[in-house]
Amino acid sequence: MTARRVARVLLDSPLPQLDRLFDYAIPASLVSEVAPGVRVKVPLRSAGRMVDAFVVEVGEQDDADRPLSELDTVISTVPVLTPGLYALARRAADRAAGSASDILRLAIPKRMVRAEKAWLANPLTAAPVVDEDAATRASLVLADFPGLEDAILDAGRVALDAPPRLAQPSLGAWAELLAAAAVRTLAAGRSAVIVVPDHRDQAQVASALAAWAPDGSVVETDARQSSPARYAAFLRTLSDAPCIVLGNRSAVYAPVHDIGLVALWDDGDPLLSEPLSPGVHARDAALVRQELDGCALLFAGHTRTSDVERLVGVGWVRELPAQRRTSPRVVLSATREGESRGARVPSSAFAAARGALESGPVLVQVARPGYAPVLVCAECRHPARCRHCGGPLHARAAGAVPVCTWCGRSASGWTCADCGSDKVRMVSSGSERTADELGRAFPGTRIIVADGEHPVLHVDAKPALVIATRGAEPIAEGGYRAVILLDGDRMLQADDLRIGESCLRWWSNAAALAAPRAPVHLVGVAGPVARALATWTQPAYARAELEDRIPLRMPPAVRVASIDGDRVAVDTALTALREGVPEVDPTWVLGPVPTENGARALVRFDYSAGSKVTDALRASVIADALAARRANKGRRQPQGRPQAPRNTLRVRVDVPDLDL
Structure with missing residues (x-):
């Protein structure tokens, strides 16, 4: 009996019942083109149409009597699905009770013909050579954490607290540390993957890599790229030449050759949690990949999540302390005797800001963007709601007509549904209102607002008040001369199991932007979170949080x-x-x-x-x-x-x- 060529394919379908390999006969005309990893079109008889698929395996079958449908066409002969990427997608999907095709939809960009032809015409095969001086400087940076370089080269799993300082006038020490780890891995002839939450962090690491990594060795990938650029970057990762991949959460799946390191920065950032099905967090995907590929795994941040602390506690991840411990000068500011208890900026923080403005910029972190994010009835204090959709109303400026946060409609002529009053009161100050208030308190001072609507990446060393929402703080040249953390009590009131961890992360990241010995004032907050920030003992706070959750059977204890x-x-x-x-x-x-x-x-x-x-x-x-x-x-x-x-x-x- 004559054997026939058979391809086992994974259908690109969201239907859970199709999340398995299907056998298709390979027509004689396509035998030379069908290979593991290529994209094909196959008939789906149950749906009566053609669907895209990836070839996972190719072999021969002796049972020629078993009826099999034939492959229809080969979309591309480029093997975009490597065996390692399929194994990672399959394992990650199984761990999350999801479909492997959903993972691959995030990992493999849409095919761009022109970019593919350009890559096929000039594939990169030469391995990049790291300059000896760059490798030496990278080793010196890693030496701040004894044992880190050996752990990277020996495929270890480590967690460390990044130094809360600037390595250069506009570059965080954490970015230099991750870049050094990646360059040292590349110098050993292996690839590295660095995963960061957003484009701001990506720009920091890219700036650090530009000084050390060889030309053409860094591959950046993120959702802001055009489709051809993103596909071209993906094709570069398929080359045998090692490289450094830098990108957001989907970069953790990059099918690089001979991976030696996966590094995650700030794994507590919600941007590293995938919102699309099956919702695999980049941290979990990195853990699966480390187990499959036997590479080094590095968790770094200014804080420690309870998830990573659990891994440290069970011995799966090793904690590496710094050789020299550094921490910002954190001051817990409260209202003094004689001050109004409702004062938003206590006199101590106000005085620190005034003194710091004589030499450089001052950062003021607030909870929300906008002018007045929350409005209530001036008479009964009932939340002001939109008459059309029920959304909360907010004010864009003092005396402005309230606007719905959800539908954007103006609420002119609004009246309270409870008491009938037509007057509203502001109960929350956003970034713009804070800028307005501080601008009057510091006349003649330059005011910079940094939030979602006003993105600012860097500010110079000249005196200025920088009003920024959490996570949108720009980097100041030489560091901020003072940092004022407002609205901390309001942040802690959020209905979230992990709000303590989140607040500590927001405050720690802002404090790390301060100049050496510059004061960091946390206003109106006491308790374990404030003590952890003041003593810079974030791992201990994560450990205490985890211990509290174990008897309650709360995640990540379970x-x-x-x-x-x-x-x-x-x-x-x-x-x-x-x-x-x-x-x-x-x-x-x-x-x-x-x-x-x-x-x-x-x-x-x-x-x-x-x-x-x-x-x-x-x-x-x-x-x-x-x-x-x-x-x-x-x-x-x-x-x-x-x-x-x-x-x-x-x-x-x-x-x-x-x-x-």
């Missing part, structure tokens, strides 16, 4: 999965989970509770039972999708009344908070 869908589907999934995974304690299941779209339940489980729980949840998702397809198959919709689609089961694993 893993949490959310199950959403109609009530019957959620109940069915919970029943299957209890029967299939006896390790799940029934008391660890919260809900189901009614929601707008049906019902929701939360399942808490130990890490040791992770694979069993995710497998069971994934099986329930597939079973529900198949049941929905059978229910809708052949059903005729009433004329003029389109039938509402049946809610399918949705599962998300490792949700950061218990929010029912």
Whole structure:
């Protein structure tokens, strides 16, 4: 019997029941073009159409009597899906009870023909050579953390607290540290991947790499790039020549050759959490990749998340202290006797700002952008709401007509639904209102507003008041001469399990922008978070947070999965989970509770039972999708009344908070 060539392909489909490999016969005309990793089009008989797919394996099959559909066309002969990338996508998807195709949709950019032709015409094969002087300087930077260079070269897993200072007038020491780790890895002939939250952090690391890395060895990738540029950068990572990949959360999947290091900066930033299905955090993807590829793994930040602290506690990640401990000069500012208790800027912070403005810029961090983000009725204090959509009203300037935050409509003629009053009162000050107030308090001083609507990356060393929202603080040349952290008590009141960690991260990142020995005033905050900032002991705070969550079975002490869908589907999934995974304690299941779209339940489980729980949840998702397809198959919709689609089961694993 004559064997035939068969390709096993992964369909590019969001349907969970299609998340497996399918066999297709390779026509004789395509045998020379079909290879593992190439894009193809294949017929999907159940849908009666052609779909895109990736070839995962190619082989021969002796059973020629088994009917197989044939591949239709080869879209591109470039093997964009490497074996390592498929293994990573498969493992990460299984860990999150998701589909591998959803991971690959994030990891592999859309094909751009012109960029592909240019790459095929001139592929890069020569390995970059790191200058000996650059490698030496990189080793000197790494020497601030004894054992770090050896850990990088020996595929170790480490966590460290980045030095809270500027290495150069406009460059953070943390960026220089990550660049040094990547350059040292490249000097050893291996690739490195650096993952940062946003373009501001990316620009910092890119600036540090520009001084050390060889030309053409740094590949930047992020969502701001044009589609051809992003695809060209992806093709560069497929070369055998090692490189340094620098980008946002999807860069963790970069299919570089012989990876030696994956470094994550500030893993507590929510931008590193993938919002699209299956919602794999860059930290979790990096852990999976380190296990698969045997590369070094580096977690760095000015603070320590409880997730990384758990890994340190169980011995999976090793903590590396700095040789010389440095910390900003943090002052806990409170109102003094005789001052108004409602004073937003106490006299001590005010005096520090006035003195610092004589020599350079001063940073003032606030909680929210805009002028007055929150308005209430002046009579009864009821929140002012839009009459059209119910959204909160805010003011763009003093005396301006209130505007809805949600729909953008002006609320002229607004009256309170409770008492009928037509007057509003501001109860929150945004960046613009703070700038207005401080501008009157410091006449003649230059005022700079930095927030989402007014992005500022750098400021010079001349005196200025920089009013910035959390995370939007620009870097000042030589560092800020003083840092004032306002609205801390308001930030801590947010309804979030991890708000303490988040506030400590916001404040620590701002404090790291201060000049040496410059005062950092935290206004109106006391308690464990304030003490951790003042003593610069963020790992100890993360450790205490983790210890408090263990008896309460809160993440990250345990893993949490959310199950959403109609009530019957959620109940069915919970029943299957209890029967299939006896390790799940029934008391660890919260809900189901009614929601707008049906019902929701939360399942808490130990890490040791992770694979069993995710497998069971994934099986329930597939079973529900198949049941929905059978229910809708052949059903005729009433004329003029389109039938509402049946809610399918949705599962998300490792949700950061218990929010029912």
